[in-house]
Amino acid sequence: MASDRLDLVIFGASGFTGKYTVLEGVKLLENLSWGVAGRDEEKLKRTLKEIGDKCGKDLSAIPIIIADVRDENSLQKMAERAKIIVNCCGPYLHYGEPVVKACINAGTHHVDVSGEPQYMERMQLEYNDLAREKGVYIVSACGFDSIPADMGVVHLENHFDGEVHSVETYLKSWTTGPASGAGIHYGTWESAVYGLANAKELSSIRKKLFKEPLPYTKPPQIKRPVIHKSDVVNAWCLPFMGSDRPVVLRSQRFFYEQEKKRPIQMQAYVQFKSLLTVLLVSLMGVVFGLLTKCSFGRQLLLKYPKFFSLGFISHEGPTEEQMKNTKFSITFYGQGWPKEDALAESTDQHTTMPSKKIVTRVTGTNPGYGATCVALLLSAITILNEKEKLPLTGGVLTPGACFAKTNLISNLSKNGFDFEIISAHETDSATN
Structure with a gap:
């Protein structure tokens, strides 16, 4: 994994859940390098301005990455820019798999807040072995409840x-x-x-x-x-x-x-x-x-x-x-x-x-949003900071399986x- 990558990128940052993830990220990601991603640059800029005004901070220097779930090339480029993707772009049943696939190909970890068993269990069925081989952790259900x-x-x-x-x-x-x-x-x-x-x-x-x-x-x-x-x-x-x-x-x-x-x-x-x-x-x-x-x-x-x-x-x-x-x-x-x-x-x-x-x-x-976004970001931070406490070498895992021995x-x-x-x-x- 390239050392010049951002620690974390919030994908779908201009959506409802994404905005609150950015809001919580201002505090929780203070010591990390991070960026935002989505398909509309102007919306992303407005999101950073809105959250920055709310927090009393200038977020204009936060990197913006253009990525669309319908464009595999853009997802691949986004994944290659980060150590971990925080995916806020649902429903995951429709939009989750291309992001997971791009992350595994790029050697990038991935967390999301899906509550959709079909998506989560199909990702485990189809991508667990490949994720483990690539040393990538794919962890869904990282929010409430x-x-x-x-x-x-x-x-x-x-x-x-x-x-x-x-x-x-x-x-x-x-x-x-x-x-x-x-x-x-x-x-x-x-x-x-x-x-x-x-x-x-x-x-x-x-x-x-x-x-x-x-x-x-x-x-x-x-x-x-x-x-x-x-x-x-x-x-x-x-x-x-x-x-x-x-x-x-x-x-x-x-x-x-x-x-x-x-x-x-x-x-x-x-x-x-x-x-x-x-x-x-x-x-x-x-x-x-x-x-x-x-x-x-x-x-x-x-x-x-x-x-x-x-x-x-x-x-x-x-x-x-x-x-x-x-x-x-x-x-x-x-x-x-x-x-x-x-x-x-x-x-x-x-x-x-x-x-x-x-x-x-x-x-x-x-x-639904504050606790969810905090849990989502802390899950990502745990993967970044406590990898030696994570099981195996990677895989498509549940929060309990992935984080049981962490802080x-x-x-x-x-x-x-x-x-x-x-x-x-x-x-x-x-x-x-």
Whole structure:
């Protein structure tokens, strides 16, 4: 990798997520050389001027690189200018692969904030071996909510002092002050629409990618009703349909295959204040799922995001006031066995029920953009600064697989995230 390269280039810097990545980058990238990239030079200049005015800094000297996802040559030239590309240009299902390909060809690392399992797992299937051969790390899901979820499981396991059998996660988001309008930008909605529309591809990809099932230890996998009341968070819950569970399970597979570590079972839920809210969200989910199945339905969802999301999604995205007032937490409930009851081999089976439990939590502010952009940049910085702590020689990896042995959790904790131990103790039998 050429020594005259920029440390980092933010691609898609004039987009909604890209702008906030530049904003966070002014502070986090202070000691690094960095640039911005996109297809429109004037928009990039305006972005640097806007962010510079907001921060009280002159960003006019930041290098600008012209690159378009539809122009492979421009992507190759961009990748050759950087040690790592921070890719903010989604939906990644449509636009991610050419950037990944250019990065691998140029020997350049790549991080993004995709929450699209089809894209992430297909990149692993098709490019993992080549990335490892070239010494390149390709890491997706480096934003909210997969960084808190995946690294949160790593955090829980690090503090369990025993053998973890299962982890259940409970996502909560709320506002702390007056805020109105959409909570999520249109780009996230677009990714969800196309992700669900192409969900059938996942089965085929996974058959090729995961040829052997993981050797989960008994008792059987966690099973709860679709709608249930959790004693852990004292709230009504639904299965969380985001990428948390697929990402965490890919991490667990990596640990099993590379370290012979026993894989944990994992389920992800989202919590609500009332049963009525759960029923309303469930109804919206059914309508959303049905509409993604046909071209006309997808066109309706993409044309009228505010209507179909009850005002939660818009092309303008949330206001700065709303983002500042939005908080999140993910509560982790882990069960397992104390250290003295741990088994020697990852394929051995326990004959007793889990007798130890732990509750941990990750919290933060502005999950969709502020926390996402901080996590994204810190992931990139970790690859640059702690390569000796990264696994193997490269590859297409999850955050947990890539960063488990690094200082990423510590650095996240210094920049707006809070990783807590709520309780931990042994019991006569598993509860909840």
